[in-house]
Amino acid sequence: MRTITHFIAGADAPQSLARTADVYNPSTGQIQAQVQLADPAHLDRAVSDAKAAQVEWAAQNPQRRARVMFRFKELIERHMDELAELLSLEHGKVIADSKGDIQRGLEVVEFTCGIPHLIKGEYTEGAGPGIDVYSTRQPLGVVAGITPFNFPAMIPLWMCAPAIACGNAFILKPSERDPSVPVRLAQLALEAGLPAGILNVVHGDKEIVDAILDHKDIKAVSFVGSSDIAQYVYGRGAANGKRMQCMGGAKNHGIILPDADLDQAVADIIGAAYGSAGERCMALPVVTPVGTATAEALRAKLMTAIEGLRVGVSTDPDAHYGPVVGAAHKAKVESYIQMAVDEGAELVVDGRGFSLQGYEEGFFLAPTLIDHVKPHMQSYQDEIFGPVLQILRAETFEEALRYPSEHQYGNGVAIFTRNGDAARKFASQVEVGMVGINVPIPVPVAYHSFGGWKRSGFGDLDQYGMDGVRFYTRTKKITQRWPTGGAVIDQSFVIPTMK
Incomplete structure (x- = not known):
């Protein structure tokens, strides 16, 4: 029987003596594979490799990161049939729905191809006497996504594409019910030129979810699932000082x-x-x-x-x-x-x-x-x-x-x-x-943002679009002046006192 393993640092990462979960073919009701469930030590390895790789990836200029996203988009399109068949085999949805699942994720990858423009900061010349103020958007470091079974391509791409394009490294914990497509997407990202360690897939259940929420080197977590679990994930992650974005249930x-x-x-x-x-x-x-x-x-x-x-x-x-x-x-x-x-x-x-x-x-x-x-x-x-x-x-x-x-x-x-x-x-x-x-399923296009209110969403920022860029970056504000000729400017800038 096929065993589905983790994908860490650009390679399959099997785990000895690992717990496993059964992966079914919903059409037949039969077990078709087993997926390994990581322990916290395996997560530590993934985060360590991601942290090491992220520094160089963030240092790449955004145009070079965009080129990788362009190639990633092209590879997803080229492998659409393969991905859809794999998705349907584990999830059960018909091929047309599986292709729609992939396509809606692909549109977010397309959006992130414009990352050089999306992460531009702001600049004000002459905000004061000889003073300019500007801001930059910088990646957070290592971030993570916890995704549900119902969209095993779309939602991982909604999360990882903006995160990676912004210069972060990403740990993906997909649903253990249909784990193969997320692994295949990570392999295609590597083929597109993404450095090893930037996109990692770690399978698991509640044990690994809690380990992600508690890990000191994971700076932000995005989650999609039921509302009770979303509220739990949001609370535990926020209590550990993480930036959190948790989407819950619905009754539309x-x-x-x-x-x-x-x-x-x-x-x-x-x-x-x-x-x-x-x-x-x-x-x-x-x-x-x-x-x-x-x-x-x-x-x-x-x-x-x-x-x-x-x-x-x-x-x-x-x-x-x-x-x-x-x-x-x-x-x-x-x-x-x-x-x-x-x-x-x-x-x-x-x-x-x-x-x-x-x-x-x-x-x-x-x-x-x-x-x-x-x-x-x-x-x-x-x-x-x-x-x-x-x-x-x-x-x-x-x-x-x-x-x-x-x-x-x-x-x-x-x-x-x-x-x-x-x-x-x-x-x-x-x-x-x-x-x-007169639109029955109002999912916004990729250059807007997706998110609900009340118990359908926990956190201040929505998925993808500009909210996705904001979630996976932090803004640094710089105020500068350059005195000339060694003269002392007769001004005091000690807030709140000003002469």
């Missing part, structure tokens, strides 16, 4: 106004709710139609659209989505479906009990639709993270606006309408970090 709403184009809205919602088996923090698991007529029409169209969805193995080109990532996760999603029923919601379409011929052991769930959900229900309050769509009805625009605003999560929200005034009011007032107007 799609608001359907009576004037919306329902056919277009349903087409968008189906893909947003069930694509990637609903395993994404920007999925759309709740729709809120305004008014009974809108709700009934939406429900009928959703039922028809669901009948046309095809669940299949990751390599099926006609499948709309594949299995969920594992047996435990499948059971968790099924428990939420039952919870909604027990709470009094109406189970319109039940996706439990689905079996794919020839793949009976796979982790498959058919689409589920639940109506008459109420705000107090736990199944509504929690993130389900599966192919489950809930209908939470509203009577008025104000009620529909209130639901996402009052929810514990504030990641993304969408509104479907032809009314520009209503859309503008909604975008201005809703208490959510990312808003789509």
Whole structure:
């Protein structure tokens, strides 16, 4: 059986007598590999090598670092098919979704190719008599990223590309459920010209997460995962003096106004709710139609659209989505479906009990639709993270606006309408970090930034874009004057006293 090892200092770094975790093929339900789980000593080795390599890498002028990012981008594009197949084999998402996963990460790599411009500081000439003030952006040193299973290419690239382009060395701790693509990306970065030790991949579980958060030489940590874990990671890292950026869970709403184009809205919602088996923090698991007529029409169209969805193995080109990532996760999603029923919601379409011929052991769930959900229900309050769509009805625009605003999560929200005034009011007032107007999954492009509010995000800076550059650099401010001719300037610059 294949063993997946760590990637440290530009080479595979197997660990003797290591603990391991099973890596499944979600389509078959069978174990296909084992991944080694690092201990703190192995992390120490990775950090030591990274720290040594980072000094020279940071000293490279930013244009040379940009050239490496250009080559990295080209290699990812060249190996797109290989990476997508590897990703689908371990995650379960269909090939088209895997390519989208890689593409959205690749766009951040493209953004970092402009790093010479992005890290420019500011300059003021003549801020005082003979005094100039300027600032520079400098890398932090060794930084780390802890990434989830649902986007094993995109989220590592969202983190490591800005960090590395800014001159840092990066320790990546990917999910142990689908670890192969992050290792392959590190290998491609080395091929692109990235010095050994600048991008390292260390596999592990909570033991290695805690070791990262406690390590004195790791200056910043970026995390994506569930909100409870994000809050824990943020608190422990911040207590150790680290700069922290932690993205948590979500319960994104799609608001359907009576004037919306329902056919277009349903087409968008189906893909947003069930694509990637609903395993994404920007999925759309709740729709809120305004008014009974809108709700009934939406429900009928959703039922028809669901009948046309095809669940299949990751390599099926006609499948709309594949299995969920594992047996435990499948059971968790099924428990939420039952919870909604027990709470009094109406189970319109039940996706439990689905079996794919020839793949009976796979982790498959058919689409589920639940109506008459109420705000107090736990199944509504929690993130389900599966192919489950809930209908939470509203009577008025104000009620529909209130639901996402009052929810514990504030990641993304969408509104479907032809009314520009209503859309503008909604975008201005809703208490959510990312808003789509007739856009079901409002993930900002790479030159903006990604991040939610409330329990969807811990920390002051978002992912990628200029916030990513700010997170992985610190600003140094210089105030200078150059007296000429040996004359003493009759000024006092001892703050707060000034003559």
